[in-house]
Amino acid sequence: MKYLVPAFILLSACSSVQSSAIRTGPSRAANAGPVSLTAMELPIGATQVGIVVVRGRGTIEELAPLFKQRVAELGGNRGLIDRISTRYDSQTTWVNEMYPCGFRMQTTCTRVVPRLDEYSTLEMSGRAFLIGPTP
Amino acid sequence: MKTLLPFSLLVCGCGSVSNYRIVTGVVRVPNTTHDVLFAMENEPPPPTFTEIAIVAANGYGVYSNEADVIEALRTEAAKLGADAVVRVHIDRGNVGAFGTGVAVLLNGGPLRGAARVQSAAPIPVPEAPSTAPAIPPGYEAAVPPPPQPSSIPEPP
Numbered sequence: 001m002k003y004l005v006p007a008f009i010l011l012s013a014c015s016s017v018q019s020s021a022i023r024t025g026p027s028r029a030a031n032a033g034p035v036s037l038t039a040m041e042l043p044i045g046a047t048q049v050g051i052v053v054v055r056g057r058g059t060i061e062e063l064a065p066l067f068k069q070r071v072a073e074l075g076g077n078r079g080l081i082d083r084i085s086t087r088y089d090s091q092t093t094w095v096n097e098m099y100p101c102g103f104r105m106q107t108t109c110t111r112v113v114p115r116l117d118e119y120s121t122l123e124m125s126g127r128a129f130l131i132g133p134t135p
Numbered sequence: 136m137k138t139l140l141p142f143s144l145l146v147c148g149c150g151s152v153s154n155y156r157i158v159t160g161v162v163r164v165p166n167t168t169h170d171v172l173f174a175m176e177n178e179p180p181p182p183t184f185t186e187i188a189i190v191a192a193n194g195y196g197v198y199s200n201e202a203d204v205i206e207a208l209r210t211e212a213a214k215l216g217a218d219a220v221v222r223v224h225i226d227r228g229n230v231g232a233f234g235t236g237v238a239v240l241l242n243g244g245p246l247r248g249a250a251r252v253q254s255a256a257p258i259p260v261p262e263a264p265s266t267a268p269a270i271p272p273g274y275e276a277a278v279p280p281p282p283q284p285s286s287i288p289e290p291p
Contacts, residue, residue, distance in 0.1 A: 038159045039222065039237040041186045059155045060191045060235070081157075081189060084235040088228025118230050120193075 017056030017063065021070040021128070024050050028075030028130070035068040037079045046129040050074035055123040060084060063124050076128030087121045150196020152203055154211040156238075157189040163216025163240060171209045172219040173236070180221050183242040187217050191235040201225055204234035212238035 028049060052070040054063045071079040092114050101109035174180070192207035194200065204225060212220045217238035225234040 036159070037157055037189075039186060039189050040180060040184075040239070041160075059153075059193070060157055060189065061155050064157050083224070084189070084191065085224060086226040086228075086231075086233035088226065088231060090229070118228050120228060120231055120233065122233075 017054065017058060017066060019052070019054040019056075019066050019070050021074050022051045023074055024048055024127075031072040031075050031077050031130075033072075033077060035071045035077055035079060037064060037068065037081060039081050042078070042080055042129060043131055046078065046131050048127055049076045049130050050128040051125070052079065052128055053123065053125045055121055057119060057121055060122065060124065063122060067124055067126070071128040074128040076130050078129045078131050079126055080129060081124055081126040083123075083125050085123050087123065088118055089121065090116055090118050092116055150194070150198040152192055152194045152198045152207045154207050155191040155193070156211060156215065158187070158215070159189060160185060160187045162187060166213040166216055166218055169209065169213045171212050171217065172241075173205065173209075173223055174219065174221040176222045176224045178221070181219065181239070181241055184219070184221070184239040185242060187212075187215050187238045187240055189235065190215070190220065190238045191233065194232040194234075196230060199228070199230055199232040201227070201232065201234070204232050208234055208236055212236075216240065 025048065050071075052067055052074070054067045054070065056063060056066075067079055067081070071077070094112050095115050096110050097113045098108050098110050100106055190208050190211045192204045192211065194203050194207070198204075205223075208220050208223065212218075215238050217240055219239050219241050220236040221239055223234065223236040225232065227233075
């Protein structure tokens with residue numbers, strides 16, 4: 001139990017992914033079909049249905065499915081990724097450190113020392129579009 | 136032994152570069168020449184291109200620099216058959232670096248060699264238009280408004 005709580009906190013911190021989908025047009029039903037992604041190619045006549053932002057501690061391959069899901073929720077079938085960026089933050093954590101101590105008999109002591117960790121947060125922002133006949 | 140492990144990590148150079156991709160087009164035959172052009176995000180995109188994938192690279196430790204990230208993007212783009220990476224964006228931290236871009240195929244195969252030759256030649260300066268600028272299609276020529284009658288009555 002002593003190790004379960006920190007492990008849970010660590011795991012939940014690593015898998016924290018946030019996303020938001022903002023509708024910019026009229027309300028549409030969610031798209032149950034496939035959603036494709038692009039960075040630059042958008043056909044003429046595509047209708048913008050919303051803005052999507054996904055951020056979290058993961059890779060672009062891990063965040064892309066969530067981006068697609070958000071596009072589909074807005075009723076779009078094509079997601080245009082406008083920008084991918086990473087923010088680096090530093091965080092001080094206190095960790096136990098073992099060190100040799102003792103005069104006559106060599107023993108091991110522990111002390112709590114600060115450790116500066118850097119973690120990155122990936123953000124994918126873009127827009128959701130609907131290609132084809134509008135329902 | 137306890138002190139040897141961090142020391143050996145330090146000596147061997149702790150770090151790595153990871154490549155990632157989101158395929159958004161059709162993957163081509165790998166570009167074996169590794170001749171990949173780069174355009175940063177504030178540069179205009181090429182006039183004609185075919186998008187292949189979004190590529191990204193994450194460098195840690197000794198690889199957390201722009202050169203290694205760019206090299207990783209180049210390798211990943213070449214694997215996908217791209218000959219250019221456009222909209223390149225790089226973020227840096229203290230122990231990490233992240234780069235992303237769009238791997239594209241410049242339309243017109245011989246353009247790659249031609250672009251390399253042109254890079255060594257002086258950039259041609261476009262000539263100044265001798266006449267009025269051409270009117271783009273879809274726009275009508277600006278016609279000067281007809282002279283308005285003077286509102287001040289002329290003296291008899």
